[in-house]
Amino acid sequence: MGQRRAAAERLRSAEFAAFAAGAAGRLLHAATLLTGDPAAADALLCAALSRTYADWYRMRGEDPYAYTRADLVRRYAHRPWWHRPGDGVLARLTPQERLVVVLRLFEGVAEEQTAAQLGLPADRVRAICLRATTTLRSRPTAGGGVLAPPGQPQAR
Template identity: 55%
Template sequence: MAGAGGRLLHAATLLTSETTEDNPHARRLLTAALAHTYAEWGRLRGEDPYNRTRQQLAVRFARGAWRFRRARGGVLQGLTPRERLVLVLRLYEGVPEEQAAALLGLPVERIHTVCERAVAAAGSSAAGPRRPKEPEPARAPAPGPEPKPEPKPEADPEPEPAPRTARG
């Protein structure tokens, strides 16, 4: 358990969307989860303390997620708290969908959907902050030489009117 502190701190930092250099909320979250695991130590009965601490970390984050809505400059700052939680559990911690669903009290399909959406949003937020989709403005043609106008087909000349004869 002692060697897992760095990994759990990194998970907490991802959850709170803080930077690794400045993560006081993540440290408080992890400290509370570790304190709970320590208090339950005698009752673990063969349960993995790392899993119990990770579970406590997720539950405490989910209960207080409203505090972590504001972006703090972390890697996952463009995601909602639920998206961050599912993404960290599924991809960073490797928790199966069924376990994540049971832990969060959500259907497995919802975990799958949230994870897919979070992965897509995290990929797009790597390029910049996530914004609602707006219609794209019309694009100007690419600069370059102007195309030559096509030659107009020669029209058949109109027949000349027949000469008028004077009648008289």
């Protein structure tokens, strides 16, 4: 019995290590976009990956990336001390707008999935995303102009 359990633990560790090696970079980028702080992003990702490792056997059949991303989002949404926007482009957005923008635009999560993950109606997610993208496009650039939609000249 002890050898079987040890072999199962080695297998879990190897599977998880392979998953983490492939997904940690993208998840860290998403966490950094959310928190605006590399140290907070590291802590957020570490907590989410720890949960994924602990639940590895129970989540058979589920996508570990989606599982970890969902935990990352849940932890960010319910921990106000991670809501310290830095100097990045997303600094002007509220925490909820950041969540929607990162999930919808960076991660490519469908509107309905984003709504379900955040506990919001799909039309509310659509409105938040529209408001956030409008805010991001109206942000003054370093040259004093305003960011314009792709393919259009910048306003001066």
